[in-house]
Amino acid sequence: MSDLRTDRTRSDAYWRANLRIIYICLAIWALVSFGFGILFRPLLSGIPVGGTDLGFWFAQQGSILVFIALIAWYAITMNRLDREHGVEE
């Protein structure tokens, strides 16, 4: 019984840590696309990038590069988290 309980606490801690990482990733995901790419583009219009402004770069290229970096970071961080909590395959 006590074994089961430690199991449950351990997996709860793992899940909370996972959720925290997901929140961080989703915040960045939304910031670079909806934020820099669309909503805040007028605020960034003063920053020139190759004949246009930073918002345009985020909308057509930057957000995609950040998405790749986000998934890579998530995959690596989660592999470490899996090991720390002893839930890896």
Place this chain on the structure above:
Amino acid sequence: MDQYTLNLIVIGLSFALYIGIAIYARAGSTAEFYAANRGVHPVLNGMATGADWMSAASFISMAGLIAFTGYDNSTYLMGWTGGYVLLALLLAPYLRKFGKFTVPDFLGDRFYSNKARVVGVICLITISTTYVIGQMTGVGVTFSRYLEVSNATGLWIGAALVFMYAVLGGMKGITYTQVAQYVVLIVAYTIPAIFISLALTGNFLPQLGLFGTHDPSGAKFLAKLDQVVTDLGFNSYTGHHTGTLNMLLFTLSLMIGTAGLPHVIIRFFTVPRVADARASAGWALVFIALLYTVAPAVGSMARLNLTTTMWPGAVAGETFSQPAVSLADIESSPDLQWMRTWEKTGLLGWEDKNGDGLIQYYNDAAAAPPEGLGTAVAEQNLQGNELTTVNNDIMVLANPEIANLPGWVIAVVAAGALAAALSTAAGLLLAISSAISHDLIKGSIRPNISERGELLAARVSMGIAILIATILGLNPPGFAAQTVALAFGLAAATIFPALMMGIFSKRINSQGAIWGMIAGLLFTAIYIFLYKGWFFIAGTNTFEDTPANWMFGISPASIGSVGAILNFLVAWLISRATDEPPVHVQDLVESIRIPQGAGGATAH
């Protein structure tokens, strides 16, 4: 060697490769047929996912879609890539841990209800069938353009090829042909892009060229493009000209729609471990980004090329400093052979309306024409835009000819367009046939069917699905293009929320999930029908489909994200008001959240 023979050889070689793979990768069990025995390396699965996802539309149409609208259509770039972040974080690893074969499988088990499974099957078949029609027509059109056969002949050849590797190999055959098709399509897309970027910007990488310098004039490329198109009365390329709310919602719809597409989700069932599913989503996005970061460069550069061809004066500075291109040149100059070639296909058309022997290309509907254009219209007695047809697809298809590239590049582009259409069609057909053989036959009608019986049922369903898709592709319903909005809208409003709640909430129960999906489905479909016609029958739309009529400025294509929010709300409210899910379902949710114990394929 003439172009036709070259096309035949290159396309023939690519087909021989796919057939070779089909013979090598035959499926001997349902685990192989549905999920390639969960033995696909994450990098290879990433490539296969790239080909699975990038359709004829991505390959042929997207660059043009961006080219003629500019910044406002960045929605496609962000939307169709951002969905992979959601897949990697919210769906793929957990569904891989769940360890079954189809999306309705998960809905049926997690919401402990056959009704949930059947609602899932209905959504899946609607989404995938509308998609597959577009792919099959794409195959027919590409064949007829490059191999001078009829649309129908091209379609049957394509269908026979898909039949070979999909019926023989199921997911296993499809996976390895998709890897090969990815290589063909990315090579075909990048070669002309590199050449056009070198010619216009001196930059080897189109991604850098886009933000680099326009060599002939020394100005920044995008600044140059903005100037040239606004001179002619078009909207500026980099400016924002549409509603911000609609742009946000459309991007969100494409993102969650992408993450909710069943044929993409099932690709992540083929990797060995949960960690591989996360990594594989990242690899998929890397391979997709190779095309998606090139597309805006190809589109904008081809548009500048086209515009300066029409107005040679625009290269150096003043658009109207030299006369427009002459009709005589278009009809006889060897440099403009491509215009004559593509006029035959109906993708390009011109008409000398004012009879001055010149073809003037400009926006005759500009709300406030710039001064220079106004003067030109008066002086040259212009009677309207004389480049009467410019199809979006021309930006990719005519690129090699515009840039005077050798014949083999044109042949490779043809093979690439076919690879893009065939690989997506095969993935969709597998999603459809496994939903029928696994969820309907095994899951509902004959639960006691043997392993061999189910494998046979899977092959027969695949054969029938190919036949139906081919017939639909031969006689595409007039609404084929419209239904893409429906496919994304439904994936966003039904499947994505149901899967996400099934993983992240233990409280959402069967009633909540079913009514949530139904609410999302009805709301989204009805909003689209109001503007696009009831069941897409032309002329039956209740409101005219113009931005002024849209509720809160939300277009029918963007409504999926609102439908998704509705789905979440309904599911949550109904679940709160009813009993919580049984303990074994809550334990199931606990278990899919933890990678440990994913194991190999589970036969069940």
